[in-house]
Amino acid sequence: SYELTQPPSVSVSPGQTARITCSGDALPKQYAYWYQQKPGQAPVLVIYKDSERPSGIPERFSGSSSGTTVTLTISGVQAEDEADYYCQSADSSGTPNWVFGGGTKLTVL
């Protein structure tokens, strides 16, 4: 089955830049999406179609894609950005199957 791979954890100091990667064989053919999930809350979409930002999401959140890896970048990290982040995409085998990465815990030191 198709898998997306994320690092379990990333740590940054306030004001620094955090980069969270997500790797998957189908990513050159499929868009990636990113969600932020804070403890006890539902996930919130922060990036869609690799690099588009939904309305209401701060400009410090951005996304990029290169080959089989996509990256979520948070510039000028704030304490409130501490959360779990999940990438999501879809299989390219032709069988409809939407998949999430294992999640990355962002810690703001």
Place this chain on the structure above:
Amino acid sequence: QVQLQESGPGLVKPSETLSLTCAVSGYSISSGYYWGWIRQPPGKGLEWIGSIYHSGSTYYNPSLKSRVTISVDTSKNQFSLKLSSVTAADTAVYYCARHQVEYSNYLPSGWFDPWGQGTLVTVSS
């Protein structure tokens, strides 16, 4: 704005069927979009379960397909999940979400937004 709210039993016995409903407000299901279910075991990651269109067309996760049925009731503006033969491994927070399905390079793609608040379902005797 669109809001989703899950409801259903919080405790299900092993081998029985888990049943949940998602009520949608602020948007008519009949107007479009797919509508999906996602789950998250305690302390673990997210897993897509399946999605349905207002016409009744469905997509299911291949790994769960044999146990999952998703249905829609446009008159009540809600959709439902049934998961049969549950075990402790099905214990999770279950979320419903609007599923924007698109086709990119002739392949199904898309994202989930917004989400309901989630409901914890525990499988235990």
